[in-house]
Structure formats: structure tokens, C-alpha cells
Amino acid sequence: MATPFLSSEEYDERAHQLYNEGQYDDALTTLREGLALYPNSVELHIGVGYARLAREEYAWARRSFEEALVLEPEHEDALAGLGEALLKFGLEEAALRCFQRTLELGYADDLDLMLQSGRALFREASVRDRRELFTAAKEFFEVATQQAPESAEAIACVGYAQHRLGEDDAAVASLRRSLKADSEHAEARIYLANVLYDRGDYDAALYHFERTATEDHWDELGIWRLIELKRAAQKLSEHDPELKPWEDRLQELSGELDDIDELFIEVDGAVAAESGDVEVARGQLELFGTLLSSLATAKAEGDGIPNDENAGSHEVLTPDGRQLTGSWEDIVHSMEQVDTEAGKHHTLQDFMSRAAKRAFRETGVRVPSHDAELFVRASAQAGLLRIVR
Numbered sequence: 001m002a003t004p005f006l007s008s009e010e011y012d013e014r015a016h017q018l019y020n021e022g023q024y025d026d027a028l029t030t031l032r033e034g035l036a037l038y039p040n041s042v043e044l045h046i047g048v049g050y051a052r053l054a055r056e057e058y059a060w061a062r063r064s065f066e067e068a069l070v071l072e073p074e075h076e077d078a079l080a081g082l083g084e085a086l087l088k089f090g091l092e093e094a095a096l097r098c099f100q101r102t103l104e105l106g107y108a109d110d111l112d113l114m115l116q117s118g119r120a121l122f123r124e125a126s127v128r129d130r131r132e133l134f135t136a137a138k139e140f141f142e143v144a145t146q147q148a149p150e151s152a153e154a155i156a157c158v159g160y161a162q163h164r165l166g167e168d169d170a171a172v173a174s175l176r177r178s179l180k181a182d183s184e185h186a187e188a189r190i191y192l193a194n195v196l197y198d199r200g201d202y203d204a205a206l207y208h209f210e211r212t213a214t215e216d217h218w219d220e221l222g223i224w225r226l227i228e229l230k231r232a233a234q235k236l237s238e239h240d241p242e243l244k245p246w247e248d249r250l251q252e253l254s255g256e257l258d259d260i261d262e263l264f265i266e267v268d269g270a271v272a273a274e275s276g277d278v279e280v281a282r283g284q285l286e287l288f289g290t291l292l293s294s295l296a297t298a299k300a301e302g303d304g305i306p307n308d309e310n311a312g313s314h315e316v317l318t319p320d321g322r323q324l325t326g327s328w329e330d331i332v333h334s335m336e337q338v339d340t341e342a343g344k345h346h347t348l349q350d351f352m353s354r355a356a357k358r359a360f361r362e363t364g365v366r367v368p369s370h371d372a373e374l375f376v377r378a379s380a381q382a383g384l385l386r387i388v389r
Helices: 008-020 024-037 042-054 058-071 076-088 092-104 111-128 131-147 152-164 168-181 186-198 202-209 220-234 241-254 259-275 277-299 328-338 348-363 372-381
Strands: 314-317 323-326
Touching: 008 024, 008 042, 024 042, 042 058, 042 076, 058 076, 076 092, 076 111, 092 111, 092 131, 111 131, 111 152, 131 152, 152 168, 152 186, 168 186, 186 202, 186 220, 202 220, 220 241, 220 372, 314 328, 314 372, 323 328, 328 348, 328 372, 348 372
Parallel strands: none
Antiparallel strands: 314 323
16 A cells, blocks of 8 residues: 655644754755645745744745745744744844734734744844844733743843843843742843843852853853852862863863864964964963963952952953953953054954964964953963953
């Protein structure tokens, strides 16, 4: 007997399972097979749209969602998916109309849909630094909390948006409320710890950081801050065994360099090797380690946690004894100005990228170049400078 065809629902279910496992290519193949048999299946078109979104094929995703809406003009998942795709093209007003339409159709009680819409707006707002999108994201998160007032995830999302809108007191209150609803909500706890750190409330920040596990962290910033606070509060040495799990997690998150980075490093390394720069640099680093330690001891009053007076202001010492102060961005700007090898850069990002490649060539330490604070902290770990506070 011949094997019967799967139904469109079965194709959709299989593809959904593959999608949840992160197997986007296989999910897309399954959906295409289904559409060959059921070209008018709205759910299969929507599935293709989300698989395309996951593969960052935004034009194709948009087309799939639009095809689904031709078949069913008021399908809530297709509207939300099209809104996400339109955001990728900068079509904010059109995207907002799609999201708003789901509310008009009465889907405010769909918690997952409200969170999906809010998160899409929040992500794009973060990329574009658009206050209007943060405001819109907050509105969808608040709708979610109205429908599910005990949802720790929804409450935390409101807190994230409040923080990005500069409403820090409200953000702290929301994040604490989220943790009251679910004390195991690691993402909310890490976010709260970082907000408290930025506000200069270091004791409270450490309290929350210490209630997270290494596997809870997917961003290096929180780990750097936790290590700094633990060393200061508990007077731990630089390589204390208690810090090793966190240092190992940093190594895991730093990952491998991509092909382009490796190519740049290879070219830079070949040029430097011809002039003997690499060996000179390594010798200098060994000398600078001792020099920086003695300078820091002389300049710093102690290794305690900074007080509120110094909140937001930091101080580092360069190998030649220069003292750089200010925000992390100010310090990176100053590093560029005193770096004789920096050359000319159009942006701060250009400088950090070039300096990170040079640091890897000289020390073997991977220095993140996407964030000023991470760049400075990793440079210190590589021995290229010392953080006083």
C-alpha cells in the first residue's frame, strides 16, 4: 500500500518542531514540501515566513506573510510576522499598523502574541536607537501584563522598556516585581543587577549577580561586572579559584574569531613579524604588568567598591603611566588619542576593531570591539592597561 500524504497540519507540526530545535533549513524544506501539496495553506505560508525571518531572509519572509494575508487578511500571526519583517526595512509606521491591527481584532488576550510584538519592536528600537519604538514596545508589554498580571516575563519586559526610556526607578520596581513573581527568572535578575550597577548601587548589584549561575549569562558585560565586584568586596586575588567558573564562562562566550577577523590578524601578524614588533610587544607587556601594578597602588586609595561619588566615572592607567578618566566611551576616545599606532578612524567602532585585532596578535586575548566597557575590561585582562576604578 502506498504511503498516504501528510495533511497540511502535519507538515506544519513537523516544521514547527524543527523550528523550535533551531533547524531552520530543515523546517523550510518541510514547509516547501507541504506547500507543493497545499498551496493555499495559510499556516504553511506563515511557517515559511518565520523560518525566513530566522534565516534573516527578510524580503522572502515579507513575501510569505503577504501571501498568507491574501488568503486570510486578518490572521494574527501573519500580521505580527509581517510587522517584524517590515521593521527590518525601516517601515516603522506600516509595521506598527500591523501590530496595532492585532489589538483591533481582539487578540490582546494572546500573551505570546503581545510579547512577540513587543519584543520585535524592542529589538529594532535597540538597533536603531528609536525612542518611539521603545515606547510602542512598552505599550505591548503593558497589554501583556494586564492580561497576565502574574507573568514574570511580561513584567520584566516592561522593566526593560522602562530602562531604555530612562525611567530607571520604574524599571527597578518592575524588575523586582518580576523576581517576586518568579525568583528563578535569571534574565530579569541579570538585567536588574546591571541597572543597579549603572546607578552606583554596587552592593545590591552584587547581591543579584551572585544569585545567578554561569550558564544564565549570555552577555560578557554582566560577568565582567560580577568578577569586579566579587574581587573588590571579598578581596579576592586576580586568579582566585572562586572566580574560575566565571572566567571560563567568559572564554566560552568570547567564541571563535570569524574568517574575516582571522584574515586581518594573519595579515597584521605577518607585517609585524617582519619588523620584530611581536616579540618587542610581548616583552613590553611583561614589563608593563609590574609597572601598572605599582602605579595603581600609588594612585588608588584601595581596592574597595567605588562609592556613589564615582558612579559612572572610571579611571585606567596606560603602560606609559597616563591616567585616563571618564565614562567607558570617554576612556576609549582618550586611548585612541594617545595611541601612536591608531592611525585615522572614522568612528570609535573602527578604532576598537583595529585595536582588538592588534591585541589578539600581541597577546592572544580576544578583545570585544562592539562595546566600550567590554573593550576596556578585556584590554586590562590582556595586560594592555589597568583599571583603577
